[in-house]
Amino acid sequence: MEFETVIGLEVHAQMLTDTKIFCNCSTKFGGAPNSHACPVCLGLPGVLPVLNKKVVEYGMKMALATNCTINPSNSFARKNYFYPDLPKGYQISQFAYPLAEHGYILLEINGEQKKIGITRIHMEEDAGKLMHDENNPVSYVDLNRTGVPLIEIVSEPDMRSPEEAADYLKRLHEILVYLEICDGNMEEGSFRCDANVSIRPKGQEEFGIRAELKNMNSFRNVQRALEYEVKRQQYLVENGQKIVQETRLWDDAGGVTNSMRSKEEAHDYRYFPDPDLVPVMVDEIWIARIREELPELPLVKRERFVKDYQIPTYDAGVLTADKALALYYEDVVKLCGKPKQASNWVMGDVLRFLNEEKRDIRQCPISAKSLADMITLIEEGVISGKMAKDVIDDMYKTGKPPQDIIKEKGLVQITDEGELIKTISAIIEASPNQLKDYRGGKEKLFGFFVGQVMKATQGKANPQLVNDLLKKMLT
Amino acid sequence: MKLTTQDVEYVAKLARLDVTNQEKEKFTAQLNDILLYIDKLNELDTMGVAPMSHAIAVTNAFREDKVAESLGTQRALANAPDARGEFFRVPKVID
Structure with missing residues (x-):
């Protein structure tokens, strides 16, 4: 039955x-x-x-x-x-x-x-x-x-x-x-x-x-x-x-x-x-x-996040499950103007740090301002997304703003074309076989060159710029 | 007779009162007298009169949410038939 x-x-x-x-x-x-x-x-x-x-x-x-x-x-x-x-x-x-x-x-x-x-x-x-x-x-x-x-x-x-x-x-x-x-x-x-x-x-x-x-x-x-x-x-x-x-x-x-x-x-x-x-x-x-005093309720907030910030329903659900978290997220968005990126960093790294230590967003050492600054620094090309992973780690550990951490660690991204061209030329010269194979059609080797450049610059090279330059210089 | 001896036994049990057979008879009679007396009210026409639960026409008697001093543990326990340390002590109850 x-x-x-x-x-x-x-x-x-x-x-x-x-x-x-x-x-x-x-x-x-x-x-x-x-x-x-x-x-x-x-x-x-x-x-x-x-x-x-x-x-x-x-x-x-x-x-x-x-x-x-x-x-x-x-x-x-x-x-x-x-x-x-x-x-x-x-x-x-x-x-x-x-x-x-x-x-x-x-x-x-x-x-x-x-x-x-x-x-x-x-x-x-x-x-x-x-x-x-x-x-x-x-x-x-x-x-x-x-x-x-x-x-x-x-x-x-x-x-x-x-x-x-x-x-x-x-x-x-x-x-x-x-x-x-x-x-x-x-x-x-x-x-x-x-x-x-x-x-x-x-x-x-x-x-x-x-x-x-x-x-x-x-x-x-x-x-x-x-x-x-x-x-x-x-x-x-x-x-x-x-x-x-x-x-x-x-x-x-x-x-x-x-x-x-x-x-x-x-x-x-x-x-x-x-x-x-x-x-x-x-x-x-x-x-x-009393109706005047009511805050925006979770369901309404969720729908607004999806609509205004163009983030998936699932993300909106996670971000609005806790009112303080929703407030934090909105502060970050207001300061950096990048809702999708803000959502990724908050849901990915910030929540992971907090969950590991069973902490609440109210106890988060990374202020909304710091996170927004970090996102802006990525957007401006000062640091790469990959570098940011290390930076945010330190931001959580020390509570310092990203600018300080970047300065202390000398992490500023290399965006100087001339400097990168020099580095790339040296790598191409040192890898004649790979160059031949690449030019012969082995396109997978592109990744090898990117890796070499990153290695030589300790990960500081602006990835977009490296891509563009390599494409030009390898052909 | 509105109320039976069984009714009296039932309410006595709910109120945890021990009553003798003699008392049961007596209370049954007395309670019936009271109910008969109250019945007089039914002679009145109360159509169009709103039911009321309170004798005075006061509403909205409120208190502000401000903490005031409590009695303190010692004084709170002062009248207890049995206490131990900071607690009231009662026969064991498990439900």
């Missing part, structure tokens, strides 16, 4: 605010345990949570960037359950009236665009952190993360393969980071993903029974977990077994998903409006102001 996979994702993104969502405690990661806590986030009696305006505005940015409709009136609800990482006994979230709904993002699949629907985006508070004692039947609770602002982005079940799901996740991540509302760090948990996955016989309209997957802390693991789960469900169906609706945890080391086997009873969160928090009213003026 042929199956179709159906996937929907729930993403939790931590907002890059300085303070928590309902109190003035710091959101900084890595503070001493329980040092970022106050009566509000500790859930002490009689306190009043007050909403951080920036959380609303960041959520609105994401809503607009994902083509959502922002609800003119949205409000908070209490989600009730008992767990030690949740001191109040409920999580403040949004339920019936979320911040935004009915959006979508576009994926590029085999050269075609596909719309993935966004069901809703809502604001909520994060829970604390639990550490389990290895030897004693106790757990330790750190409430620094309690009340840190999150937005949850729920997709429609629109993805049809694990690759599509991974692609959607990457695009969403890219948008959040571009908007500068989330740092996107998956290891530290500021970008988390749960996946709902089911299979159904191809052509069937109705959805199959789904499993919810958790505990995947990288793009790769999300895809691996989904791939495993699809195979597991197919095996069950093909062997006449039943799929049960459950939560399953991804086990990275084992490469499998395992049932959480939690309490059999279904959750009953008894959502109700939080009386402590008044509704949030968003008018058109506010939305217009």
Whole structure:
């Protein structure tokens, strides 16, 4: 039987605010345990949570960037359950009236665009952190993360393969980071993903029974977990077994998903409006102001790069994957006016250097100005492309501008015709046999002469000029 | 009777409350009384009245994103029934 996979994702993104969502405690990661806590986030009696305006505005940015409709009136609800990482006994979230709904993002699949629907985006508070004692039947609770602002982005079940799901996740991540509302760090948990996955016989309209997957802390693991789960469900169906609706945890080391086997009873969160928090009213003026603040989004930037700089879609994709990299590239282009060359040097050498040391473009020792100067020096014939390979190596190592390195190493290209003619004459005189063979039709020997000239000039001869002169002098 | 003893058992379980059989009977009766009383509201015609979740007509109460001093670990833990070092300590939970 042929199956179709159906996937929907729930993403939790931590907002890059300085303070928590309902109190003035710091959101900084890595503070001493329980040092970022106050009566509000500790859930002490009689306190009043007050909403951080920036959380609303960041959520609105994401809503607009994902083509959502922002609800003119949205409000908070209490989600009730008992767990030690949740001191109040409920999580403040949004339920019936979320911040935004009915959006979508576009994926590029085999050269075609596909719309993935966004069901809703809502604001909520994060829970604390639990550490389990290895030897004693106790757990330790750190409430620094309690009340840190999150937005949850729920997709429609629109993805049809694990690759599509991974692609959607990457695009969403890219948008959040571009908007500068989330740092996107998956290891530290500021970008988390749960996946709902089911299979159904191809052509069937109705959805199959789904499993919810958790505990995947990288793009790769999300895809691996989904791939495993699809195979597991197919095996069950093909062997006449039943799929049960459950939560399953991804086990990275084992490469499998395992049932959480939690309490059999279904959750009953008894959502109700939080009386402590008044509704949030968003008018058109506010939305217009937030729209003004939106940066150019990755997809738009990609298309502009292809159009304005005449570079391949693939290159544009690499250059815009990171906003800072795109900015760097554009600075280089502005300064040297050579988009294709700039793309080659950035994608080839600069990214290779950075990847080798797992560095970010922000930590790149080669400034955009230096790279642009180097490209200009090649264009002006001061150095050859081959020499530039050595120059850029030193630029990365030392952080010096190309002019200094060229001067220090005496690398200036020989463009003096008279000098080159002398060198070439000497070589021709010393190679009578090769000259005879070349003139006799062995055109491959042209390369031999070029090599000899480069050897004699230690690679400093202007290659174009050498070519031109050799062509004249050999015939 | 709107509410049964089973309903009371269910919500008691969700709230982690231990109730005796006698209490179950009593609470079932009391909760039903409350619901009957609230039912009175249904006698009113509320067509054309927007539903509301809050008693006051205030919206958009915001806070600026400015860090203020927290309690500090020692004071945060001061009321905890059990603590160890810089942490709250609870019976082991694994889900």
